[in-house]
Amino acid sequence: MSGYIQSSEIQFNEMLTKYFVKSPLQLNKVNESDAEIFRLPNCETILAATTDIIQEEIEFGIYDDPYLIGWMVVTINISDLLAVGSKPLFILLNETFPSNSSQEYIDAVQKGIAEACDVYAVSVLGGDTNFSEKGAFGATAIGIIADKQKILTRKGCNEGDYIIVSGPLGIGNFHALLKITGQACDAFKPKPNCKSANLISRFASSCIDTSDGFVAALMTIAELNDIGANLNTDIIESVIPDFILEYCIVRKIHPWLMLAGIVGEYELLFTIRSNDIDIFLKESESISFKPQIIGRVKKENTISIKSGNNDFNIDCEKIKTLHRNLIHTGFDLYVNELARIFECLN
Structure with a gap:
């Protein structure tokens, strides 16, 4: 979770380090x-x-x-x-x-x-x-x-690369929602998988953790690589655990809030070239690792998902503004405005 007192975390970091x-x-x-x-x-x-x-x-x-x-x-x-x-x-x-x-x-x-x-x-x-x-x-x-020939960073993905996550998403934001609203919740104890991370490092063209939530991580990858993303239509069902989806249905909370909030679950979000995907998935299976393909990299600078017959472009600038102003606006307004961004996605 980041403070977001700046217009852009990337720009703010560049400003902080310009004298070094x-x-x-x-x-x-x-x-x-x-x-x-x-x-x-x-x-x-x-x-x-x-x-x-x-x-x-x-x-x-x-x-x-x-x-x-x-x-x-x-x-x-x-x-x-x-x-x-x-x-x-x-x-x-x-x-x-x-x-x-x-x-x-x-x-x-x-x-x-x-x-x-x-x-x-x-x-x-x-x-x-x-x-x-x-x-x-x-x-x-x-x-x-260990691999001196390959340095893995957030940069390096290209159009057509697969976008993949290492595990379930939304657990961090779900935990935060329960704690802030005073509801009882089970123990939150994220545990990054070192074994699967080693495999990912051999194949990934770019990588970032989801410490600030999935959407924030994807926006960072997109901005640094000057690319966009087409997300799979079933992303909600494929990455958010069933117990969280059931909670969202009962409480009438849009499940995208679990992906767009800024409390992460510490999974890895990474990209893999199309010609490497088959061998990566095969080796993943051999170590009982179940990564989830959630989309493809595209050249256009938008993050979109199919909604009916149309492409819905996620309002990344609006989300950045909400993240930045969270400390000042308060939790209730933040959640309401964030939900409004995704209200046309059912």
């Missing part, structure tokens, strides 16, 4: 990848590093369980490393505990961190700890890229 001198050892440019990719001096080793923080999710009450906070501090950074084809190795922590934290709260956060590190096979090298009025938890993760 880029290292000749860095292999990616600003905005081009989920993690920074660089070669070590005087050798062939390629590493990836990323840093991310949880703060807004805590303030909004989306992450209110200390164990989940600890788990997510690791997960959000591991997800970035996997999106560039990196094998996660180490993590450094930056923890600011609320000044009134109990020992039980602190222990729960640390347990979430420890168990996530065990799942992803990474080691905590160290970090920094502080106390403040509000909590904020971040980390820096480091990984190694």
Whole structure:
């Protein structure tokens, strides 16, 4: 989930870094990848590093369980490393505990961190700890890229490439909806799959994680590659779990809200060349990985989906504006305006 205090996250990042001198050892440019990719001096080793923080999710009450906070501090950074084809190795922590934290709260956060590190096979090298009025938890993760001949970034897709997601979508936004509206919900515990990410890195022409939601991820890929997307008509049924669809029907909530909101599920959104798709799917089956093809890349700069006999173009600029202004407009207006964008899709 991002703050969106800027007109465009891509433009904002470019503004922030315009005074910095880029290292000749860095292999990616600003905005081009989920993690920074660089070669070590005087050798062939390629590493990836990323840093991310949880703060807004805590303030909004989306992450209110200390164990989940600890788990997510690791997960959000591991997800970035996997999106560039990196094998996660180490993590450094930056923890600011609320000044009134109990020992039980602190222990729960640390347990979430420890168990996530065990799942992803990474080691905590160290970090920094502080106390403040509000909590904020971040980390820096480091990984190694084994394939020195292929650097996976958000750029590289072309017209005709298949658009694929690594797993179910909408779970992050569903969890956020329940938490913000005070409804009971099952445990939210996203777990990026390192094994499938390794396979994806061998075949993908571009890749990004869905940490800010599916639509935000797809818009970023489209903008960076100057392309568009034709989405399959059955995308809702194919990627959103049945229990979420049933909830949407009962509550009369448009299911596209689960894809267009900005709380992600930390799956990978990637593209694959048409001549590689068959072998990719065959190898996916061999490791019991079930990626979902959701569309194709097109040259025209729109993201569209069939609605009856017509193509419905998703209003990406409107969605960007809503994301940007969420903190100022409030949750109810945000949801209502977001739903209005998709009201003609049944």
